[in-house]
Amino acid sequence: MPITYTSGEQVEVYRFSIPITIGVPLLALFVQAFVPLKFPRFAVFIDLPLLVTIFFAMARRNPISGLLTGAVIGLAQDMLGHNQIGIYGIAKTVVGYGASSLGVKLDVENAGARLLVTLGFYLVHSAVYFTVARGLVNMPQTWSWGHGLLAGLANAVLGVALYFVLDKFKQRT
């Protein structure tokens, strides 16, 4: 299915219950922190909070809601680490804004579109993180296109499956 251009009136806008709104991001953070203990490569390739940010932003199709969701999830992810708080926050704010803005204009309900959108936003997220970490915080960072594309693809594949599950919790407005 191709990505189709739709008007703002044509697209569906969804909302989520409060338990889902709070619980899903928390679960994503929990899994992201716990699974690497058993599968160390998980943290290298997969960013579940990012996938959740993209999903909520695209489903709500509200840029403000999207960027705030991204900011909150990103800041929470920063707090679990030991680096400065705000690096993930900024990256996910940008992604949340971008995904929700894209959701307004494009039909991102089908698997193919979701795959491409997730891959693209993973790269955007990595680029923003790299820029902020290196430019603002002066953290030594290395950029690798190979790793970025591979991890982006892995996230995109996982994202498509995850979005399919999370679609069940959508509520029409």
Place this chain on the structure above:
Amino acid sequence: MESVLGRYRNLIILVGVLFLQVLGLATQVKRGGNDAENTRLIRIWVVGTITPFERGLVWVQNGTGNLWHNYFYLRGVRAENRQLKAQIEHMRLEQVRLSEDAAQARRLQTLLAFKEQFISRTVAAQVIGSSGSDLSRIVYIDKGENTGLKRDMAVITADGIVGKVLLVYPSVSQVLLISDQSSGVGAILEKTRLQGVLRGTPSGEVVLERVMSDEQVPLGETVLTSGGDQIFPKGLPVGTVTRVGNGKDLFLNIKIKPAANLSKLEEVLVLVEKQERQATAEDNVRVRAADILAQRLPSVPDKPATDTKATQGTLDGSAKPAAANAGSKPTGAATTPQASKNPTGTGNVHNAPVAGQTGKATDLTPAVQKPTGASGGTTTGSKPAPTQPKPTSAPPKASKPPSIQPSSTQPAPPQSNPQPPADESSPN
């Protein structure tokens, strides 16, 4: 104006949120670089929300695993038991050798008035979570302030060092792994004694920095902690050298494979208390190599009763007083043929020379390891006991076997056991 604000409302909010976060970042950077302590109060909310679930899941996981391993899956336990017993035997022999080396090292440390660091208390902790990011290599453990943990305490496993405590919360702590790029550990190469700084890289590798490029560093060499960072005690295993290359600014780039498996940590030890005290030679005599060997010879008869009076007489004129280490001194019975089989009083005849050959008692205690000097009257201890009568030049008494004549104090013939030559021993 209103229409402009309304039209660009989303963009303005985006810029505002980004600006706030950039401001927050700048504040943190200005305050103290990478110091997570400043933001502890903010972090505690997320950590306090996530870690109880992690702790619960680890508990359930361990409970299930224990049930399976302890009650259902016992295949191969006997074979493993046999294997472990063999390993214990092997390690006992190794311990004999190492205890000699350790004793010698302690004596030297005493002479040099060295300060030794001892790990006096550790707390075992379970790893319950991670940061979930490959850019922040930390783990969470299930012990915190309530257990007495503090910032900058060393975290180790049986294999080697793991990291240090970075942030402490009431019931959990954040541990910075040595593979993180903000980590730094003082390290020393075991054989070449070259010192450097152990650091993590963005890709999670561990490298040893600050070793000059004109030094030779062999592959496979063991790296230990140097103690220079004031966090890790000296001598803990760090890892092995896996690659040596040229780095920046005339320094080598040495890649290290950590001794501890940092990617699969389950239980760790936190060094809660270290003690520093001056080395004393007395410490090493409590367990003697001969005693360890004696444990492996259950058929050897017990120590016979010694006649100290007679013994005292036999030694006159042949040996000086022994060392002040009372616990390790051989009895005077060592000079009798009977006692020469049991010079240490532990039932050990493993290395005792037959009386009449050398006339010397074999005592593997460090205090009597010195090779004999010239002829007769060699002092075997490091200090003469003040209460001990000085050896006299009186002729040997009738009870004294000829083997203890001064002329017989030749070094013992080489033995299969790699231990120092037997020395002449003397009682207090």
